[in-house]
Amino acid sequence: MNSIKNFYKKFNSELALLTVMFLFFFQLVGNLIESIYMLDLLNLEMDEKVLGLLFLLTPLIMLVFRRKIPNYFYEALAVVTIITRLISPFLDSANNIMISGLGVGCFMLFLPSYYSECIKNHNMDKEEKVSLKFGAGLASAILLSITFRALYSSVDISTYGIFQIIGWVLAIIAILSIINQIKEKQIGGSMNTLNEGSLGSQREEGSKKGQRFKGVKLLSLGLFSVLTLNYFAFSSPTVISRWTEGDYIAIIIAIAVMIAITIFILTFKPNLLSKLNSRILWIWNGLFILSLVLTIAVHTFPFPVSSTSNPVIINHPIGWYYYIPLVIMIALIPIVFIDFTLLSRELIRQKPSPSKLGAGFATGGLFFMLMSFILIFTNVWGYVDPVSTIFRNLFWLPFLLVGIAIPIMGNAIFKERLLEFKSILINIRDKRIVASFLALMLIGTSVSALVWELRPKIQDTSGITSIIVMSYNIQQGANVAGDKNFDNQLAIIKAVNPDIIGLEESDTARISYNNLDIVRYFANQLNYYCFYGPRTVTGTFGTAVLSRFPIMNAKTIFSYSNVDEIGTTEVQIKIGATILNVYINHPDGNDEAKSVHIQTLMDQMSGKSNVISMGDFNFRNNTVYYNTIVSELQDTWVNASLRGVDGTSFDLADRIDHIFVSPTFTVSETRYINNLESDHPAVWTELHF
Secondary structure, X not given: OHHHHHHHHOOOHHHHHHHHHHHHHHXXXXXXXXXXXXXXXXXXXXXXXXXXXHHHHHHHHHHHOOOOOOOOHHHHHHHHHHHHHHHHHHOOHHHHHHHHHHHXXXXXXHHHHHHHHHHHXXXXXXXXXXXXXXXXXXXXXXXXXXXXXXXXXXXXXXXXXXXXXXXXXXXXXXHHHHHHHHHHXXXXXXXXXXXXXXXXXXXXXXXXXXXXXXXXXXXXXXXXXXXXXXXXXXXXXXXXXXXXXXXXXHHHHHHHHHHHHHHHHHXXXXXXXXXXXXXXXXXHHHHHHHHHHHHHHOOOOOOOOOOOOOOEEEEOOOOHHHHHHHHHHHHOOHHHHHHHHHHHHHHHHHOOOHHHHHHHHHHHHHHHHHHHHHHHHOOOOOOOOOOHHHHOOOOOHHHHHHHHHHHHXXXXXXXXXXXXXXXXXXXXXXXXXXXXXXXXHHHHHHHHHHHHHOOOXXXXXXXXXXXXXXXXXXXXXEOOOOOEOHHHHHHXXXXXXXXXXXXXXXXXXXXXXXXXXXXXXXXXXXOOEEEOOOOHHHOEOOOEEEEOOOEEEEEEEEEOOOOOEEEEEEEEEEEOOEEEEEEEEOOOOOHHHHHHHHHHHHHHHOOOOOEEEEEEOOOOOOOHHHHHXXXXXXXXXXXXXXXXXXXXXXXXXXXXXXXXXXXXXEEEEEEEEEOOOOOOOEEEEEEEO
């Protein structure tokens, strides 16, 4: 008992609880959306599973609480949220929709309930400190998420294998924080009973003011705009590196540093906020929104509009000036958490009733849901007619809507000069804990990124005269049942031990796969070079290259499409004195789109030697597309001296995953690996040159 009491004395329980709860929310909502997407991906259509997102609307339950919420309501919700977070990593996609959804629903009730609790006995000093804890707690949760993902190559290590112990430790911290707050509430309740008469008129006046106030929904939308933006991008900065194909190490460390600076300001030097007037806030928000949208827009290229249009070819790397908006956006990140702090303060000052909070947060949940739909539709625009086609090549749109919603919905926070903020760290122990936390997160993020990305790779390729090449459509890391399965797919790759790998449907660095960058994860686990191919902002299938040998002259080629952008990846790989020209393909659409793709591919390969063209071509060997390509290249399955199928046999006349190579190669063996780890077989071939 004494050890627990000593723990309480050394710990800021409110800040700790909010940090853990925000982190668990992002993890749970990521699991929920990922599970829905992977199961619907199997049918390429939306069905009743999307109703799982209705958990975001649970704040509507608070409409029944006219004056006050039940005692220990938010504490019970926090406990259920924590339990669901601990269970979710063990579940398949179908069960995760229910359990993660329940956790999301409980958090969506916890947050307005917590605000309501803060309002109950508020005063000017308390509302300032509580709002700072909301902002610092959110920023700390994002910094934790960044570090956890950096530790394991974009996989959140706290949800993985034996490292789930990290999540359990955080859960214990949150539970202890709840116990501490219950004790404080009991003590505070006794004091409030003694002072009930003097406070009664103040609460009644506050209640009336809350009844008159009409802006709770707007403030709630502002808060959820911040949460949405962090979920879309900052909780996993690898998604930003895939927007731009910029330097992953620089991006992740820079974002972590800016968020750490924000936490330092909100906890150690909040008085700096009093120097921000409305003009500075509007300008800061405006520049941030502009730089955010431009970061995406400058990497979003116009696609061929018809079958007669020329292909669009993007060389990598592009000019340094394309990254100016990215640098500005990262530098301006603190405004996101400052906005959240100010929005929280204004919401508490308005003293809305629990029912008004419920309505406001339900509106915020609906906004979160709609923005998520729009972002996903920009990627699957050809599959959810007639709605999704509107959003073709508009990846920037949800970010613009979210960005402008933050200051517009929170207009009230910019109308007057800010109040004086006081530090929430009242003793040296709290300061040491926060300082140690920031140092640990920055060191963990930086060291992890550097170690994973800068490990020595093979350089000397002299004397090599044969290679193994593999093509694998990994269905975004899911198996045939729609469950997350990337480690089993990696095991297949390791068993084959290929020198060059083409991955299709590897565009996972987006919310539809919980912002996990599977290409980076595979490359780091294998210690291979990689080129992601078409940026995620282009809304195309991920066609990526992993190579044991250095990659040169990388580019992406976009040809006409009517369903999903057809982005072909082209790289050169030098082995000794031999240069290989490698193409990764995944065309889709009608006959016209496939014809244009094949013609574009043949034009790009024309006059080049040592060509390797592989991927999920979506055509069989009795089609005109197949005949066109084998008129120039050899099918490694047909020309192999030794061939076979591992796993479940299938009709080889139906194969659509191919590896084609120049006649100069000798094909010694080709095999298909057909199992349930993906909805496509892997195919590999051994080539001699």
